[in-house]
Amino acid sequence: MIMKKNNIFLIGPVGSGKSTIGKHLSKKLNMEFYDSDKEIEKRTGVDIGWIFDLEGEEGFRKRENKIILELTDKQGIILATGVEAIKNKNNKNRLSARGIVIYLKTSIEKQLSRTKHDKKKLFWKKQNTILYHKLKKLEKKNNLIYKDIADFTILTDKYNTKKITNQIIKILENK
């Protein structure tokens, strides 16, 4: 189909739908899906929260960089990357060079409401004391970073994941 040779990289904040939309796209486009978080968990045998506790964010990012380097060597995959991964210059260049980068833009309010009951993301909340204010402070800066690297930006607040998936497929078909 359309995307056989190209990779699709999904970027965006926590709760933007990278993992969910990545899975939908994978089924629809018949492309392999990877989630950098899941790959790290698979290889270490522990969940991301544990890695943050044991190795701190620095240790986690090192693992993440390694995985991104490895996965971006592949062709015809969909990859959901970690939230901060694109702030690393090597990752950024690598993603731009190896595929189509899609930014799932999401408001902080939606980020928080979508992750409210998610136990797996608890550590992320714990890390961010007075979370809303911290996120708000980062919002503009992050937006610019994401936009700068993205080939396409999709607003996710008002649409369900199926609609967003179809929207992405349309964009790719018309590209």
Ligand SMILES: Nc1ncnc2c1ncn2[C@@H]1O[C@H](COP(=O)(O)OP(=O)(O)O)[C@@H](O)[C@H]1O
């Ligand atoms: N566009 C959307 N509309 C409604 N719920 C969504 C949307 N995108 C994601 N979600 C929900 O938000 C939660 C977090 O999504 P997830 O795919 O894990 O995001 P990410 O991987 O970017 O953190 C999941 O429960 C998912 O079903």
Ligand SMILES: O=C(O)C1=C[C@@H](OP(=O)(O)O)[C@@H](O)[C@H](O)C1
């Ligand atoms: O990169 C980050 O800071 C993280 C983002 C979260 O993943 P999602 O963006 O998939 O929610 C979290 O679970 C993860 O492991 C750490």
Ligand SMILES: [Mg+2]
């Ligand atoms: Mg995810």
